[in-house]
Amino acid sequence: MTSETDPDARRSALRRAFGAFPTGVTIVATLDAQGAPTGFTANSFTSVSLDPPLLLVCLAHSAATYAAFETAEHFAVSVLGATQREASRIFATRGADKFATVRWRAEATGAPVIEGAAAWFDCAMERRIKAGDHTILLGRIAAFGEASIEPLGYWRGAYVGFGPEGGATAPRGGGVRVSAIVERRRSALLRIGPDGAAALPSADAFGPAGAPGSLLGQLGAAGVWAELPFVFESCDAGHMHHVVYRGAAPDAPDPAPGWRFAPFDDLPLARMAPHEAATLRRYVDERAAHAYGRYVGDQGGWAG
Incomplete structure:
Protein backbone atom coordinates (compact mmCIF):
# COMPACT_ATOMS: atom_id res chain seq x y z
CA MET A 1 0.00 0.00 0.00
CA THR A 2 1.35 3.44 -0.87
CA SER A 3 2.32 5.73 1.98
CA GLU A 4 1.89 8.93 -0.02
CA PRO A 22 -5.78 -5.19 -17.78
CA THR A 23 -9.18 -4.52 -19.32
CA GLY A 24 -10.99 -4.39 -22.59
CA VAL A 25 -12.07 -1.10 -24.16
CA THR A 26 -15.68 -0.07 -24.81
CA ILE A 27 -17.60 2.76 -26.38
CA VAL A 28 -20.74 3.66 -24.40
CA ALA A 29 -23.31 5.54 -26.46
CA THR A 30 -26.79 7.00 -26.23
CA LEU A 31 -28.99 9.58 -27.96
CA ASP A 32 -29.10 13.07 -26.47
CA ALA A 33 -32.25 15.15 -25.94
CA GLN A 34 -32.18 16.21 -29.60
CA GLY A 35 -31.84 12.62 -30.82
CA ALA A 36 -28.18 13.00 -31.80
CA PRO A 37 -25.75 10.18 -30.95
CA THR A 38 -23.20 10.84 -28.22
CA GLY A 39 -20.77 8.62 -26.36
CA PHE A 40 -17.47 8.07 -24.60
CA THR A 41 -14.65 5.53 -24.28
CA ALA A 42 -14.68 3.48 -21.08
CA ASN A 43 -12.80 0.55 -19.60
CA SER A 44 -14.71 0.77 -16.28
CA PHE A 45 -17.24 -1.77 -17.52
CA THR A 46 -18.32 -5.08 -16.02
CA SER A 47 -21.04 -7.69 -16.05
CA VAL A 48 -23.33 -7.65 -13.00
CA SER A 49 -25.97 -10.37 -13.31
CA LEU A 50 -27.22 -13.05 -15.71
CA ASP A 51 -30.71 -13.20 -14.21
CA PRO A 52 -31.83 -10.51 -14.60
CA PRO A 53 -29.27 -9.56 -17.30
CA LEU A 54 -27.46 -6.50 -15.94
CA LEU A 55 -24.20 -4.67 -16.59
CA LEU A 56 -22.62 -1.47 -15.36
CA VAL A 57 -20.29 1.22 -16.58
CA CYS A 58 -18.87 4.26 -14.77
CA LEU A 59 -19.08 7.82 -16.13
CA ALA A 60 -17.11 10.76 -14.72
CA HIS A 61 -19.13 13.79 -13.66
CA SER A 62 -16.63 15.92 -15.59
CA ALA A 63 -17.33 14.14 -18.89
CA ALA A 64 -18.75 16.22 -21.74
CA THR A 65 -21.41 13.53 -22.25
CA TYR A 66 -22.54 13.47 -18.62
CA ALA A 67 -25.69 15.58 -19.13
CA ALA A 68 -26.94 13.30 -21.90
CA PHE A 69 -26.55 10.17 -19.78
CA GLU A 70 -28.20 11.87 -16.80
CA THR A 71 -31.50 11.84 -18.69
CA ALA A 72 -31.04 8.94 -21.12
CA GLU A 73 -33.47 6.04 -20.91
CA HIS A 74 -31.29 3.71 -22.97
CA PHE A 75 -27.61 3.20 -23.79
CA ALA A 76 -25.43 0.69 -25.63
CA VAL A 77 -22.00 -0.70 -24.80
CA SER A 78 -19.78 -1.78 -27.72
CA VAL A 79 -16.72 -3.87 -26.84
CA LEU A 80 -14.09 -2.75 -29.34
CA GLY A 81 -12.10 -5.09 -31.56
CA ALA A 82 -8.32 -5.01 -31.88
CA THR A 83 -8.51 -2.92 -35.08
CA GLN A 84 -10.62 -0.18 -33.49
CA ARG A 85 -7.93 1.74 -31.57
CA GLU A 86 -8.64 4.91 -33.53
CA ALA A 87 -12.31 4.84 -32.53
CA SER A 88 -11.25 4.39 -28.90
CA ARG A 89 -8.93 7.39 -29.11
CA ILE A 90 -11.48 9.67 -30.79
CA PHE A 91 -14.27 8.84 -28.33
CA ALA A 92 -11.83 9.64 -25.50
CA THR A 93 -11.10 13.09 -26.99
CA ARG A 94 -13.18 16.02 -25.77
CA GLY A 95 -14.70 18.02 -28.58
CA ALA A 96 -14.07 15.51 -31.37
CA ASP A 97 -16.78 14.90 -33.99
CA LYS A 98 -16.99 11.31 -32.80
CA PHE A 99 -19.78 9.75 -34.82
CA ALA A 100 -18.43 11.21 -38.06
CA THR A 101 -15.61 8.64 -37.87
CA VAL A 102 -17.49 5.39 -37.15
CA ARG A 103 -20.37 3.41 -38.57
CA TRP A 104 -23.14 2.58 -36.15
CA ARG A 105 -26.60 1.08 -36.08
CA ALA A 106 -29.63 0.97 -33.82
CA GLU A 107 -30.75 -2.27 -32.24
CA ALA A 108 -33.62 -2.92 -29.79
CA THR A 109 -33.69 0.40 -27.93
CA GLY A 110 -32.33 2.72 -30.63
CA ALA A 111 -29.09 3.44 -28.78
CA PRO A 112 -26.01 3.51 -31.08
CA VAL A 113 -24.12 0.23 -31.48
CA ILE A 114 -20.68 0.53 -33.09
CA GLU A 115 -20.20 -1.57 -36.22
CA GLY A 116 -17.35 -4.08 -36.13
CA ALA A 117 -17.34 -4.46 -32.35
CA ALA A 118 -16.26 -7.71 -30.72
CA ALA A 119 -19.50 -7.67 -28.68
CA TRP A 120 -22.37 -5.29 -27.98
CA PHE A 121 -25.05 -4.84 -25.33
CA ASP A 122 -28.15 -2.72 -25.87
CA CYS A 123 -29.59 -1.64 -22.52
CA ALA A 124 -32.46 0.10 -20.81
CA MET A 125 -31.29 2.38 -18.01
CA GLU A 126 -32.05 0.42 -14.84
CA ARG A 127 -30.57 2.82 -12.30
CA ARG A 128 -28.04 5.60 -11.81
CA ILE A 129 -25.87 5.44 -8.68
CA LYS A 130 -23.69 8.41 -7.77
CA ALA A 131 -20.37 7.27 -6.33
CA GLY A 132 -17.62 9.82 -5.63
CA ASP A 133 -16.70 11.73 -8.77
CA HIS A 134 -18.46 9.18 -11.03
CA THR A 135 -21.96 7.89 -11.64
CA ILE A 136 -22.52 4.16 -12.09
CA LEU A 137 -24.88 3.46 -14.99
CA LEU A 138 -26.67 0.18 -14.33
CA GLY A 139 -28.19 -1.22 -17.50
CA ARG A 140 -30.73 -4.00 -18.09
CA ILE A 141 -29.71 -5.80 -21.29
CA ALA A 142 -32.44 -5.81 -23.93
CA ALA A 143 -30.36 -7.29 -26.75
CA PHE A 144 -26.76 -8.33 -27.31
CA GLY A 145 -24.41 -9.98 -29.80
CA GLU A 146 -20.79 -10.97 -30.26
CA ALA A 147 -18.30 -11.71 -33.04
CA SER A 148 -15.35 -14.09 -33.10
CA ILE A 149 -12.70 -11.39 -33.38
CA GLU A 150 -9.79 -10.35 -31.16
CA PRO A 151 -10.78 -7.64 -28.66
CA LEU A 152 -8.84 -4.46 -27.99
CA GLY A 153 -7.02 -4.50 -24.66
CA TYR A 154 -5.76 -1.77 -22.34
CA TRP A 155 -3.09 -2.01 -19.64
CA ARG A 156 -1.02 0.61 -17.76
CA GLY A 157 -2.12 3.43 -20.04
CA ALA A 158 -1.39 1.64 -23.32
CA TYR A 159 -3.25 -0.53 -25.80
CA VAL A 160 -2.35 -4.21 -25.90
CA GLY A 161 -3.60 -7.16 -27.91
CA PHE A 162 -4.90 -10.46 -26.64
CA GLY A 163 -3.08 -13.09 -28.65
CA PRO A 164 -4.48 -16.39 -29.94
CA GLU A 165 -3.09 -18.26 -26.93
CA GLY A 166 -4.97 -15.96 -24.56
CA GLY A 167 -1.93 -13.96 -23.43
CA ALA A 168 -1.79 -10.18 -23.51
CA THR A 169 0.95 -9.07 -25.88
CA ALA A 170 2.45 -5.84 -27.07
CA PRO A 171 1.27 -4.83 -30.56
CA ARG A 172 4.21 -6.40 -32.36
CA GLY A 173 5.08 -9.08 -29.86
CA GLY A 174 8.37 -7.41 -28.91
CA GLY A 175 9.41 -5.68 -25.71
CA VAL A 176 7.84 -2.63 -24.13
CA ARG A 177 9.79 0.51 -23.22
CA VAL A 178 8.22 3.09 -20.91
CA SER A 179 9.41 6.71 -21.14
CA ALA A 180 8.44 10.10 -19.79
CA ILE A 181 8.48 13.73 -20.86
CA VAL A 182 8.94 15.60 -17.58
CA GLU A 183 8.60 19.36 -17.96
CA ARG A 184 10.00 22.05 -15.67
CA ARG A 185 9.38 25.64 -16.73
CA ARG A 186 9.54 25.00 -20.50
CA SER A 187 12.41 22.54 -20.30
CA ALA A 188 12.48 18.74 -20.52
CA LEU A 189 14.36 16.29 -18.33
CA LEU A 190 16.99 14.36 -20.31
CA ARG A 191 19.60 11.78 -19.43
CA ILE A 192 22.99 12.83 -20.83
CA GLY A 193 25.53 10.12 -21.63
CA PRO A 194 29.34 10.44 -21.43
CA ASP A 195 29.45 10.92 -25.21
CA GLY A 196 26.85 13.69 -25.08
CA ALA A 197 24.00 11.52 -26.35
CA ALA A 198 20.65 12.53 -24.87
CA ALA A 199 17.60 10.45 -24.04
CA LEU A 200 14.28 10.70 -22.29
CA PRO A 201 14.09 8.91 -18.95
CA SER A 202 12.98 5.38 -19.84
CA ALA A 203 12.90 1.83 -18.51
CA ASP A 204 11.33 -1.57 -19.10
CA ALA A 205 8.70 -1.03 -16.38
CA PHE A 206 6.80 1.94 -14.95
CA GLY A 207 7.39 1.20 -11.25
CA PRO A 208 7.73 0.73 -8.39
CA ALA A 209 9.68 3.79 -7.30
CA GLY A 210 12.09 1.64 -5.26
CA ALA A 211 13.18 -0.40 -8.30
CA PRO A 212 16.29 1.14 -9.93
CA GLY A 213 15.38 -0.39 -13.28
CA SER A 214 11.91 1.18 -13.41
CA LEU A 215 10.92 4.56 -14.84
CA LEU A 216 9.94 5.86 -11.39
CA GLY A 217 13.20 4.48 -10.00
CA GLN A 218 15.18 6.37 -12.66
CA LEU A 219 13.38 9.60 -11.85
CA GLY A 220 14.17 8.99 -8.19
CA ALA A 221 17.85 8.50 -9.04
CA ALA A 222 17.73 11.80 -10.96
CA GLY A 223 16.30 13.48 -7.85
CA VAL A 224 13.09 14.48 -9.65
CA TRP A 225 9.56 13.62 -8.53
CA PHE A 230 -1.25 11.24 -19.09
CA VAL A 231 -0.12 8.96 -21.92
CA PHE A 232 1.20 11.12 -24.76
CA GLU A 233 2.16 8.37 -27.18
CA SER A 234 1.85 4.63 -27.71
CA CYS A 235 3.88 3.58 -30.71
CA ASP A 236 6.04 0.93 -32.34
CA ALA A 237 9.66 1.58 -33.30
CA GLY A 238 11.18 -1.50 -34.88
CA HIS A 239 10.28 -4.45 -32.68
CA MET A 240 9.91 -2.33 -29.55
CA HIS A 241 6.64 -0.85 -28.32
CA HIS A 242 7.04 2.55 -26.65
CA VAL A 243 4.65 4.13 -24.16
CA VAL A 244 5.47 7.77 -23.43
CA TYR A 245 3.89 9.53 -20.44
CA ARG A 246 3.84 13.28 -19.91
CA GLY A 247 3.84 15.24 -16.70
CA ALA A 248 5.25 18.24 -14.90
CA ALA A 249 7.68 18.93 -12.09
CA PRO A 250 7.54 22.75 -11.90
CA ASP A 251 9.35 22.96 -8.56
CA ALA A 252 11.94 20.24 -9.14
CA PRO A 253 15.53 21.06 -8.14
CA ASP A 254 18.41 20.68 -10.56
CA PRO A 255 18.77 16.94 -11.20
CA ALA A 256 21.65 14.65 -10.29
CA PRO A 257 24.81 14.44 -12.44
CA GLY A 258 24.12 12.78 -15.74
CA TRP A 259 20.73 14.48 -16.04
CA ARG A 260 19.64 17.98 -17.02
CA PHE A 261 16.57 20.01 -17.87
CA ALA A 262 17.11 21.10 -21.49
CA PRO A 263 15.24 24.27 -22.59
CA PHE A 264 12.66 23.76 -25.30
CA ASP A 265 14.46 26.23 -27.56
CA ASP A 266 17.79 24.40 -27.19
CA LEU A 267 16.96 20.69 -27.20
CA ARG A 287 2.71 22.47 -25.61
CA ALA A 288 2.97 25.81 -27.40
CA ALA A 289 -0.56 25.38 -28.76
CA HIS A 290 -1.91 24.13 -25.42
CA ALA A 291 -3.53 21.26 -27.33
CA TYR A 292 -2.31 17.72 -26.83
CA GLY A 293 -3.05 14.76 -29.04
CA ARG A 294 -2.68 11.14 -28.10
CA TYR A 295 -0.67 9.18 -30.65
CA VAL A 296 -1.10 5.52 -31.47
CA GLY A 297 0.72 3.85 -34.34
CA ASP A 298 4.29 3.53 -35.48
CA GLN A 299 7.12 5.75 -36.68
CA GLY A 300 5.73 5.90 -40.19
CA GLY A 301 2.04 6.29 -39.56
CA TRP A 302 0.24 7.93 -36.68
CA ALA A 303 -3.39 7.61 -35.66
CA GLY A 304 -3.45 10.90 -33.81
Whole structure:
Protein backbone atom coordinates (compact mmCIF):
# COMPACT_ATOMS: atom_id res chain seq x y z
CA MET A 1 0.00 0.00 0.00
CA THR A 2 1.35 3.44 -0.87
CA SER A 3 2.32 5.73 1.98
CA GLU A 4 1.89 8.93 -0.02
CA THR A 5 0.30 11.66 2.09
CA ASP A 6 0.12 14.42 -0.54
CA PRO A 7 -3.41 14.17 -2.09
CA ASP A 8 -2.20 14.70 -5.67
CA ALA A 9 0.59 12.16 -5.31
CA ARG A 10 -1.77 9.65 -3.75
CA ARG A 11 -4.32 10.16 -6.52
CA SER A 12 -1.61 9.59 -9.14
CA ALA A 13 -0.39 6.47 -7.33
CA LEU A 14 -3.95 5.15 -7.14
CA ARG A 15 -4.44 5.76 -10.86
CA ARG A 16 -1.28 3.75 -11.58
CA ALA A 17 -2.45 0.94 -9.30
CA PHE A 18 -5.82 0.79 -11.07
CA GLY A 19 -3.91 0.67 -14.37
CA ALA A 20 -2.25 -2.60 -13.34
CA PHE A 21 -5.56 -4.36 -14.04
CA PRO A 22 -5.78 -5.19 -17.78
CA THR A 23 -9.18 -4.52 -19.32
CA GLY A 24 -10.99 -4.39 -22.59
CA VAL A 25 -12.07 -1.10 -24.16
CA THR A 26 -15.68 -0.07 -24.81
CA ILE A 27 -17.60 2.76 -26.38
CA VAL A 28 -20.74 3.66 -24.40
CA ALA A 29 -23.31 5.54 -26.46
CA THR A 30 -26.79 7.00 -26.23
CA LEU A 31 -28.99 9.58 -27.96
CA ASP A 32 -29.10 13.07 -26.47
CA ALA A 33 -32.25 15.15 -25.94
CA GLN A 34 -32.18 16.21 -29.60
CA GLY A 35 -31.84 12.62 -30.82
CA ALA A 36 -28.18 13.00 -31.80
CA PRO A 37 -25.75 10.18 -30.95
CA THR A 38 -23.20 10.84 -28.22
CA GLY A 39 -20.77 8.62 -26.36
CA PHE A 40 -17.47 8.07 -24.60
CA THR A 41 -14.65 5.53 -24.28
CA ALA A 42 -14.68 3.48 -21.08
CA ASN A 43 -12.80 0.55 -19.60
CA SER A 44 -14.71 0.77 -16.28
CA PHE A 45 -17.24 -1.77 -17.52
CA THR A 46 -18.32 -5.08 -16.02
CA SER A 47 -21.04 -7.69 -16.05
CA VAL A 48 -23.33 -7.65 -13.00
CA SER A 49 -25.97 -10.37 -13.31
CA LEU A 50 -27.22 -13.05 -15.71
CA ASP A 51 -30.71 -13.20 -14.21
CA PRO A 52 -31.83 -10.51 -14.60
CA PRO A 53 -29.27 -9.56 -17.30
CA LEU A 54 -27.46 -6.50 -15.94
CA LEU A 55 -24.20 -4.67 -16.59
CA LEU A 56 -22.62 -1.47 -15.36
CA VAL A 57 -20.29 1.22 -16.58
CA CYS A 58 -18.87 4.26 -14.77
CA LEU A 59 -19.08 7.82 -16.13
CA ALA A 60 -17.11 10.76 -14.72
CA HIS A 61 -19.13 13.79 -13.66
CA SER A 62 -16.63 15.92 -15.59
CA ALA A 63 -17.33 14.14 -18.89
CA ALA A 64 -18.75 16.22 -21.74
CA THR A 65 -21.41 13.53 -22.25
CA TYR A 66 -22.54 13.47 -18.62
CA ALA A 67 -25.69 15.58 -19.13
CA ALA A 68 -26.94 13.30 -21.90
CA PHE A 69 -26.55 10.17 -19.78
CA GLU A 70 -28.20 11.87 -16.80
CA THR A 71 -31.50 11.84 -18.69
CA ALA A 72 -31.04 8.94 -21.12
CA GLU A 73 -33.47 6.04 -20.91
CA HIS A 74 -31.29 3.71 -22.97
CA PHE A 75 -27.61 3.20 -23.79
CA ALA A 76 -25.43 0.69 -25.63
CA VAL A 77 -22.00 -0.70 -24.80
CA SER A 78 -19.78 -1.78 -27.72
CA VAL A 79 -16.72 -3.87 -26.84
CA LEU A 80 -14.09 -2.75 -29.34
CA GLY A 81 -12.10 -5.09 -31.56
CA ALA A 82 -8.32 -5.01 -31.88
CA THR A 83 -8.51 -2.92 -35.08
CA GLN A 84 -10.62 -0.18 -33.49
CA ARG A 85 -7.93 1.74 -31.57
CA GLU A 86 -8.64 4.91 -33.53
CA ALA A 87 -12.31 4.84 -32.53
CA SER A 88 -11.25 4.39 -28.90
CA ARG A 89 -8.93 7.39 -29.11
CA ILE A 90 -11.48 9.67 -30.79
CA PHE A 91 -14.27 8.84 -28.33
CA ALA A 92 -11.83 9.64 -25.50
CA THR A 93 -11.10 13.09 -26.99
CA ARG A 94 -13.18 16.02 -25.77
CA GLY A 95 -14.70 18.02 -28.58
CA ALA A 96 -14.07 15.51 -31.37
CA ASP A 97 -16.78 14.90 -33.99
CA LYS A 98 -16.99 11.31 -32.80
CA PHE A 99 -19.78 9.75 -34.82
CA ALA A 100 -18.43 11.21 -38.06
CA THR A 101 -15.61 8.64 -37.87
CA VAL A 102 -17.49 5.39 -37.15
CA ARG A 103 -20.37 3.41 -38.57
CA TRP A 104 -23.14 2.58 -36.15
CA ARG A 105 -26.60 1.08 -36.08
CA ALA A 106 -29.63 0.97 -33.82
CA GLU A 107 -30.75 -2.27 -32.24
CA ALA A 108 -33.62 -2.92 -29.79
CA THR A 109 -33.69 0.40 -27.93
CA GLY A 110 -32.33 2.72 -30.63
CA ALA A 111 -29.09 3.44 -28.78
CA PRO A 112 -26.01 3.51 -31.08
CA VAL A 113 -24.12 0.23 -31.48
CA ILE A 114 -20.68 0.53 -33.09
CA GLU A 115 -20.20 -1.57 -36.22
CA GLY A 116 -17.35 -4.08 -36.13
CA ALA A 117 -17.34 -4.46 -32.35
CA ALA A 118 -16.26 -7.71 -30.72
CA ALA A 119 -19.50 -7.67 -28.68
CA TRP A 120 -22.37 -5.29 -27.98
CA PHE A 121 -25.05 -4.84 -25.33
CA ASP A 122 -28.15 -2.72 -25.87
CA CYS A 123 -29.59 -1.64 -22.52
CA ALA A 124 -32.46 0.10 -20.81
CA MET A 125 -31.29 2.38 -18.01
CA GLU A 126 -32.05 0.42 -14.84
CA ARG A 127 -30.57 2.82 -12.30
CA ARG A 128 -28.04 5.60 -11.81
CA ILE A 129 -25.87 5.44 -8.68
CA LYS A 130 -23.69 8.41 -7.77
CA ALA A 131 -20.37 7.27 -6.33
CA GLY A 132 -17.62 9.82 -5.63
CA ASP A 133 -16.70 11.73 -8.77
CA HIS A 134 -18.46 9.18 -11.03
CA THR A 135 -21.96 7.89 -11.64
CA ILE A 136 -22.52 4.16 -12.09
CA LEU A 137 -24.88 3.46 -14.99
CA LEU A 138 -26.67 0.18 -14.33
CA GLY A 139 -28.19 -1.22 -17.50
CA ARG A 140 -30.73 -4.00 -18.09
CA ILE A 141 -29.71 -5.80 -21.29
CA ALA A 142 -32.44 -5.81 -23.93
CA ALA A 143 -30.36 -7.29 -26.75
CA PHE A 144 -26.76 -8.33 -27.31
CA GLY A 145 -24.41 -9.98 -29.80
CA GLU A 146 -20.79 -10.97 -30.26
CA ALA A 147 -18.30 -11.71 -33.04
CA SER A 148 -15.35 -14.09 -33.10
CA ILE A 149 -12.70 -11.39 -33.38
CA GLU A 150 -9.79 -10.35 -31.16
CA PRO A 151 -10.78 -7.64 -28.66
CA LEU A 152 -8.84 -4.46 -27.99
CA GLY A 153 -7.02 -4.50 -24.66
CA TYR A 154 -5.76 -1.77 -22.34
CA TRP A 155 -3.09 -2.01 -19.64
CA ARG A 156 -1.02 0.61 -17.76
CA GLY A 157 -2.12 3.43 -20.04
CA ALA A 158 -1.39 1.64 -23.32
CA TYR A 159 -3.25 -0.53 -25.80
CA VAL A 160 -2.35 -4.21 -25.90
CA GLY A 161 -3.60 -7.16 -27.91
CA PHE A 162 -4.90 -10.46 -26.64
CA GLY A 163 -3.08 -13.09 -28.65
CA PRO A 164 -4.48 -16.39 -29.94
CA GLU A 165 -3.09 -18.26 -26.93
CA GLY A 166 -4.97 -15.96 -24.56
CA GLY A 167 -1.93 -13.96 -23.43
CA ALA A 168 -1.79 -10.18 -23.51
CA THR A 169 0.95 -9.07 -25.88
CA ALA A 170 2.45 -5.84 -27.07
CA PRO A 171 1.27 -4.83 -30.56
CA ARG A 172 4.21 -6.40 -32.36
CA GLY A 173 5.08 -9.08 -29.86
CA GLY A 174 8.37 -7.41 -28.91
CA GLY A 175 9.41 -5.68 -25.71
CA VAL A 176 7.84 -2.63 -24.13
CA ARG A 177 9.79 0.51 -23.22
CA VAL A 178 8.22 3.09 -20.91
CA SER A 179 9.41 6.71 -21.14
CA ALA A 180 8.44 10.10 -19.79
CA ILE A 181 8.48 13.73 -20.86
CA VAL A 182 8.94 15.60 -17.58
CA GLU A 183 8.60 19.36 -17.96
CA ARG A 184 10.00 22.05 -15.67
CA ARG A 185 9.38 25.64 -16.73
CA ARG A 186 9.54 25.00 -20.50
CA SER A 187 12.41 22.54 -20.30
CA ALA A 188 12.48 18.74 -20.52
CA LEU A 189 14.36 16.29 -18.33
CA LEU A 190 16.99 14.36 -20.31
CA ARG A 191 19.60 11.78 -19.43
CA ILE A 192 22.99 12.83 -20.83
CA GLY A 193 25.53 10.12 -21.63
CA PRO A 194 29.34 10.44 -21.43
CA ASP A 195 29.45 10.92 -25.21
CA GLY A 196 26.85 13.69 -25.08
CA ALA A 197 24.00 11.52 -26.35
CA ALA A 198 20.65 12.53 -24.87
CA ALA A 199 17.60 10.45 -24.04
CA LEU A 200 14.28 10.70 -22.29
CA PRO A 201 14.09 8.91 -18.95
CA SER A 202 12.98 5.38 -19.84
CA ALA A 203 12.90 1.83 -18.51
CA ASP A 204 11.33 -1.57 -19.10
CA ALA A 205 8.70 -1.03 -16.38
CA PHE A 206 6.80 1.94 -14.95
CA GLY A 207 7.39 1.20 -11.25
CA PRO A 208 7.73 0.73 -8.39
CA ALA A 209 9.68 3.79 -7.30
CA GLY A 210 12.09 1.64 -5.26
CA ALA A 211 13.18 -0.40 -8.30
CA PRO A 212 16.29 1.14 -9.93
CA GLY A 213 15.38 -0.39 -13.28
CA SER A 214 11.91 1.18 -13.41
CA LEU A 215 10.92 4.56 -14.84
CA LEU A 216 9.94 5.86 -11.39
CA GLY A 217 13.20 4.48 -10.00
CA GLN A 218 15.18 6.37 -12.66
CA LEU A 219 13.38 9.60 -11.85
CA GLY A 220 14.17 8.99 -8.19
CA ALA A 221 17.85 8.50 -9.04
CA ALA A 222 17.73 11.80 -10.96
CA GLY A 223 16.30 13.48 -7.85
CA VAL A 224 13.09 14.48 -9.65
CA TRP A 225 9.56 13.62 -8.53
CA ALA A 226 6.88 14.09 -11.15
CA GLU A 227 3.26 13.11 -11.50
CA LEU A 228 2.73 11.34 -14.84
CA PRO A 229 -1.04 11.22 -15.29
CA PHE A 230 -1.25 11.24 -19.09
CA VAL A 231 -0.12 8.96 -21.92
CA PHE A 232 1.20 11.12 -24.76
CA GLU A 233 2.16 8.37 -27.18
CA SER A 234 1.85 4.63 -27.71
CA CYS A 235 3.88 3.58 -30.71
CA ASP A 236 6.04 0.93 -32.34
CA ALA A 237 9.66 1.58 -33.30
CA GLY A 238 11.18 -1.50 -34.88
CA HIS A 239 10.28 -4.45 -32.68
CA MET A 240 9.91 -2.33 -29.55
CA HIS A 241 6.64 -0.85 -28.32
CA HIS A 242 7.04 2.55 -26.65
CA VAL A 243 4.65 4.13 -24.16
CA VAL A 244 5.47 7.77 -23.43
CA TYR A 245 3.89 9.53 -20.44
CA ARG A 246 3.84 13.28 -19.91
CA GLY A 247 3.84 15.24 -16.70
CA ALA A 248 5.25 18.24 -14.90
CA ALA A 249 7.68 18.93 -12.09
CA PRO A 250 7.54 22.75 -11.90
CA ASP A 251 9.35 22.96 -8.56
CA ALA A 252 11.94 20.24 -9.14
CA PRO A 253 15.53 21.06 -8.14
CA ASP A 254 18.41 20.68 -10.56
CA PRO A 255 18.77 16.94 -11.20
CA ALA A 256 21.65 14.65 -10.29
CA PRO A 257 24.81 14.44 -12.44
CA GLY A 258 24.12 12.78 -15.74
CA TRP A 259 20.73 14.48 -16.04
CA ARG A 260 19.64 17.98 -17.02
CA PHE A 261 16.57 20.01 -17.87
CA ALA A 262 17.11 21.10 -21.49
CA PRO A 263 15.24 24.27 -22.59
CA PHE A 264 12.66 23.76 -25.30
CA ASP A 265 14.46 26.23 -27.56
CA ASP A 266 17.79 24.40 -27.19
CA LEU A 267 16.96 20.69 -27.20
CA PRO A 268 19.77 18.34 -28.35
CA LEU A 269 17.47 16.58 -30.82
CA ALA A 270 20.33 15.62 -33.14
CA ARG A 271 21.87 13.62 -30.29
CA MET A 272 18.71 11.66 -29.56
CA ALA A 273 17.28 8.49 -31.07
CA PRO A 274 15.07 9.49 -34.05
CA HIS A 275 11.79 8.30 -32.51
CA GLU A 276 12.50 10.12 -29.22
CA ALA A 277 13.50 13.30 -31.04
CA ALA A 278 10.27 13.18 -33.07
CA THR A 279 8.22 12.60 -29.92
CA LEU A 280 9.84 15.47 -28.05
CA ARG A 281 9.52 17.83 -31.02
CA ARG A 282 5.83 17.00 -31.26
CA TYR A 283 5.35 17.59 -27.55
CA VAL A 284 6.99 21.05 -27.74
CA ASP A 285 4.75 22.03 -30.66
CA GLU A 286 1.60 20.91 -28.88
CA ARG A 287 2.71 22.47 -25.61
CA ALA A 288 2.97 25.81 -27.40
CA ALA A 289 -0.56 25.38 -28.76
CA HIS A 290 -1.91 24.13 -25.42
CA ALA A 291 -3.53 21.26 -27.33
CA TYR A 292 -2.31 17.72 -26.83
CA GLY A 293 -3.05 14.76 -29.04
CA ARG A 294 -2.68 11.14 -28.10
CA TYR A 295 -0.67 9.18 -30.65
CA VAL A 296 -1.10 5.52 -31.47
CA GLY A 297 0.72 3.85 -34.34
CA ASP A 298 4.29 3.53 -35.48
CA GLN A 299 7.12 5.75 -36.68
CA GLY A 300 5.73 5.90 -40.19
CA GLY A 301 2.04 6.29 -39.56
CA TRP A 302 0.24 7.93 -36.68
CA ALA A 303 -3.39 7.61 -35.66
CA GLY A 304 -3.45 10.90 -33.81
